[in-house]
Amino acid sequence: MSSYKQLVLSAAAMAVVGIAVPAGAQFLGKGDAMPVTAQKVPEAYWSGKPTKMTPYVAPNKPHWKLSEILAAHRGKTDWVQPIVRNNEQDADYISLGVGKSTKRKMYADDRVVWIVQDGSMKVSIDGTEPFVATKGFMVNVPFRHFYSIETVGDKPSLRFEVRQAGSPPLYPLTETPDAFPGKTYVKVTGTPGPGKDRDTNPIYVDFWKQVANTDQPYNGKFVWDDHFTSNILRGKGQPIPPATNKGHFHVDWTEFWFVMEGKIGYQIEGVPYFEAEQGDVVAAIKGRWHRPSSAPDTPMSTRIPFNPRPVILHNFATD
Structure with missing residues (x-):
């Protein structure tokens, strides 16, 4: 079957648009479900x-492997490992060591988000009651809101x-x-603060309690x-698609x-097929074919994509 035909048949399952958020996911807030649009029939173009x-x-x-990152910083408590640098986003x-705190700061015109991989942190954001974030918390700080983190x-x-580049x-x-x-x-003198007033996104999502509490796929x-666009894409393990896809x-x-x-399986143009595990970071440089899918030997897997625009155009192969 051609890739184009596969696209037509799987359009409803693509993690882009048109996927209904399942019941029980109301934590995203009223009006906060991923925008749903009418399905369009794929068309060919140059x-x-x-x-x-x-x-x-x-x-x-x-592929940045978490195991290799941790090995490179073994014995240290306070460190920064640059992972992504492009014209739009830095990651x-x-x-942050035990008992350490960041300075209070904010960003002028763009949000900053993070995912807690390990440990516990107290997060203080202006206008929001402080909370403790542990492994799996996905935290969103709206622009122009001072915040700090304490381990x-x-x-x-x-x-x-992830931040604006x-x-x-x-x-x-x-x-x-x-x-x-x-x-x-x-x-200087300015007017910080309006970001949250115009931001309908949740301040945090506790992934393990609010998403991974069922054995069902999820797209929100x-x-x-x-x-800035970031989704939660959860699915069951599936056979590895053929390399022709x-x-x-x-x-x-x-x-x-x-x-x-x-685990997530990746085929990226110019790179042999590989599987990434929890905590790993994978990047597909612009212009390269890429195909992520849930690895076959994992019951459920979840990837969190980061993009600098809402629903960037996906150009699929036609043959």
Whole structure:
């Protein structure tokens, strides 16, 4: 069967649009379910694709293994491992030692989000009651809201954090700003705070209690705005698709995923098929064919994709 025919038959199952959020997932809030649109019949068209594959430039690479990241920082409690750098988004793994706190800060025009991989942290966000986030919490800080993180418990907290590329944090006058390349901090007056008032996304999702509490697939959003999109894509294990199924590519954007649960199989153009485990991060550089799917030997698996635009165009192979 051609990839194009497979696309037509599986369109309703694609993790893009048109998937109803199952009952019991109301934690996303009224009006917060992934936007649902009428299904459209796929049509063929010409799309520009790089003549030469877009290269991975460090720190970007197809597969960051959590085990290797932890091994590289063994014996340390406070560290930052750059994972993703592109024109739109930056992502890091960040460890914060026991009893340590971040400085209060905010971002001017874009949210910052993170997924807790290990340990416990007290999260304080202006306008929100402080809460303790543990493994599996997905935290969203709206723009122009000061926030801080404090590690609580008896081991460092570890998080995977995604931000707007190159965006410098802003600090209250009670803090001394950390140095930021190419920026000089000056005292100003502004109007922080309106971000949450216009943000319908949840402040946090407790994945293990609110999503992974059933044996059913799930497709819903984590955060969604005009400059940041992240969904929760959960499915049962399935046979590895044939290599002739190249999947799709994105014209202008790099897509990357955090593996939240189980194992995800990936076929990325120019890279042999591999499987990523919980805590790993995978990236498909723009313009490269890629095809993620739940690995066959895992009961349930979940991936959290990150994209810089809502529903970036998926260009599927026609033969």
